[in-house]
Amino acid sequence: MSRQIVIPFGPQHPVLPEPLHLDLVMEDERVVDVIPSIGYVHRGLEKLVEKRDYKDFVFIAERICGICSFIHGMTYCHAVEGVMDLDVPPRAVYLRTVWSELSRLHSHLLWLGLLADSMGFESLFMQAWRLREHVLDDLESTTGNRVIQGACKVGGVRHDVSDQKLREIVDGLGQLEAGMQDLTNVFVHDDSVKHRLSDLGVLTEQQAWDLGAAGPVLRASGVANDIRQTGYAAYDELEFTPVVETAGDCYARTVVRAKELFTSVDLIRQAVDRIPEGPIDMKVTGNPxxxxxxxSEQPRGEVVHYVKANGTKNLVRFRVRTPTFTNLPPLLAAMKGIELADVPVVVLSIDPCIGCAER
Amino acid sequence: MKREAQLIETIELGDLLPRVERQKKAGDRLVAISCAVVEGENEITYSFEDRAHRFLHLRIVVPPGATIPSVTPSYWGAFVYENEIHDLYGLTVTGMNVDFGGHFYATKVPYPFAAAASPKVTPAGKEAQEKECLDR
Amino acid sequence: MGVFTIAKTITRNLFSRPPTSRYPAEPAKRFDLTRGHLVFTPEGCRVCRVCMLRCPTQAIVVDREKRTWECDHFRCITCGNCVDLCPTDALHLEPAYRSPEAAHPAKEFHTIPVPPPKPEAGGEKAEA
Structure with missing residues (x-):
């Protein structure tokens, strides 16, 4: 009966930090179909591997994304170390784990802030980013930079962190935890937040799994799938349980990320308790x-790095499958049937990172 | 530190759709479809994961510019990977549910990652790189 | 209950310092490890060119004949790879950031002096 119209959404939109364009097919106020288009920031980064030394490429791999940069660098190193069959010293493995969890903390706090911003809750946004600043300080004082840490290298890490500094980080996280408790309290229990997010953009368990969702999007739909369970880095020696919610709506995705903050703090504590003494890197000779x-499990979900080498110092192929790329089809499914005013919140609920997705 | 087992199985192009359908029936999730140019041939790898984190790869090898069938009838979300392979490698994928017709990525040159566009990586690559540095 | 909570928050906000720093008035926060900018010391350089060959962004150009070292600061990403690889201590990172540049090729240019004692005089005095 009603007439269909197409409303373009993005690539410039207040809620989008990065360019994603969606053509929303609308019937009155309701979205009936969505056609995505990306390609605004495709850099062809994977091709560059044919011109750079595989050891130097870790700096480029890290720059795929500005938020989950450390884990990109680490996964690239894991891939090259897997090809060359290197056993990285345990202290380096633990330091990588600590930095990955700090990255997750800062990414989740950033996302919680952006979510609050997308629903017009400005003061909550400021609170989330205020806490994030402490995590960034920890990262900068141990690695040398706030977001592009550059701390990983093939065969180990570039900087050691003294045990005293690690203790200080853990003590600081103790205080931060109280702040995060106050913050997540609002996200989880506040009526206006709940009202805005509940029953919005629902993905059932079967849909999420079949469409290839990853990370918090998959866990919010009731699948206990966390790549950290495969035991890369030091996760096989640390204890944690994946955070799972069953509702599959935007609220569940928020709760998963809010609870993962505390899992990360706990993992950092365990890692600092168990970190062994020893060297932080090893000599890497020869070519893969x-x-x-x-x-690896990134804050946004599972990332896959594929490396193919032919014995020269340049790799033949480097391929990255980022979480946002695989979360696009679930996003389209989640958007069917929602209202136009809800589109920004639902798009944000998968934590889109288009720079990652297009590489 | 654990490393995942690399279970890579090379199959024929004709077996692709039945094998993918079998993975779907077994309840696996499509993790990624990747393409690589190796010695002039395109290696397309379909990666699956089951609920117990078993990571499995099925690989087909096709010549440049070949036509491959779409796996979107089994996995609806596979269209993003298949459009990407079309835009970057110049392979034709038939039967996609959402076909962008080559407009998924905006690239300066058509099919930038295709076999013909790859520069030769030789042991003398170092010399070339040095020269490139100096010429710039 | 709510009244007490909000009263506590208001009092805390009135009497606590802001979480932000008063940046131009007080110096920005920096750490020892902060990768601010790259510093080149020509006296230590042996012109081995490893910094040029291994730079991920090809920001550094070293000329062996003319004994020059130059770095385009718009290309440099301050990753510190060259600092790690330099066999002598000719390169190091300072925590302070560089001041902004307006003109495009923001090139820093150095002439590397010929080390005086060891190699018997090669003849050409490296002068720009």
Missing amino acids: KGEFYAR
């Missing part, structure tokens, strides 16, 4: 030959 798929 072979191929390897490495996976």
Whole structure:
């Protein structure tokens, strides 16, 4: 009965930090179909691997994304170390774990802030970013930079962190935890937040799994899938349980990320308690030959780095499958049937990172 | 530190759709479809994961410019990977549910990652790189 | 209950310092490890060119004949790879950031002096 119209959404939109364009097919106020288009920031980064030394490429791999940069660098190193069959010293493995969890903390706090911003809750946005600043300070004082840490290298890490500094970080996180408790209290229990997010953009468990959702989007739909369970880095020696929610709506995705903050703090504590003494890197000689798929859990979900090498110092192929790329089809499914005013919040609920997705 | 087992199985192009359908029936999730140019041939790898984190790869090898069938009838979300392979490698994918017709990525040159566009990586690559540095 | 909570928050906000720093008035926060900018000391350089060959962004150009070292600061990403690889201590990172540049090729240019004692005089005095 009603007439269909197409409303363009993005690539410039107040809620989008990065260019994603969606053509929303509307019937009155309701979205009936969505056609995405990306390609505004495709850099062809994967091709560059043919011109750079595989050891130097870690700096470029890290710059795929500005938020989850450390984990990109680490996964690239895992892939190259997998090809070359290197056993990285345990202290380096633990330091990588600590930095990954700090990255997750800062990314989740950033996202919670952006979510609050997308629903017009400005003061909550400021509170989330105020806490994030402490995590960034920890990262900068141990690695040398706030977001592009540059701390990983093939065969280890570039900087050691003294045990005293690690203790200080853990003590600081104790105080931060109280602040995060106050913050997540608002996200989880506040009526206006709940009202805005509940029953919005629902993905059932079957839909999320079949469409290839990853990370918090998948866990919010009731699948206990966390790549950290595969035991890369030091996660096989640390204890944690994946955070799972069953509702599959925007509220569930928020709750998953809010609770993961505390999992991360707990993992950092365990890692600092168990970190062994010893060297932080090893000498890497020769060139890789072979191929390897490495996976890690990023704040946004599972990332896959594939490396193929032929025995020269330049790799043949480097391929990254980022979480946002695989979360696009679930997003389209989640958007069917929602109202136009809800589109920004639902788009944000998958934590889109288009720079990652297009590389 | 654990490393995941690399279970890579090379299959024929004709077996692709039945094998993918079998993975779907077994309840696996499509993790990624990747393409690589190796010695002039395109290696397309379909990666799956089951609920117990078993990571499995099925690989087909096709010549440049080949036509491959779409796996979107089994996995609805696979269209993003298949459009990407079309835009970057110049392979034709038939039967996609959402076909962008080559407008998924905006690239300066058509099919930038295709076999023909790849520069030769030789042991003398170092010399070339040095020269490139100096010429710039 | 709510009244007490809000009263506590108001009092805390009135008497606590802001979480932000008063940046131009007080110096920006920096740490020892902060990768601010790259510093080149020509006296230590042996012209081995490893910094040029291994730079991920090809920001550094070293000329062996003319004994020059130059770095385009718009290309440099301050990753510190060259600092790690430099066999002598000719390169290091300072925590302070560079001041902004307006003109495009923001090139820093150095002439590397010929080390005086060891190699018997090669003849050409490296002068720009």
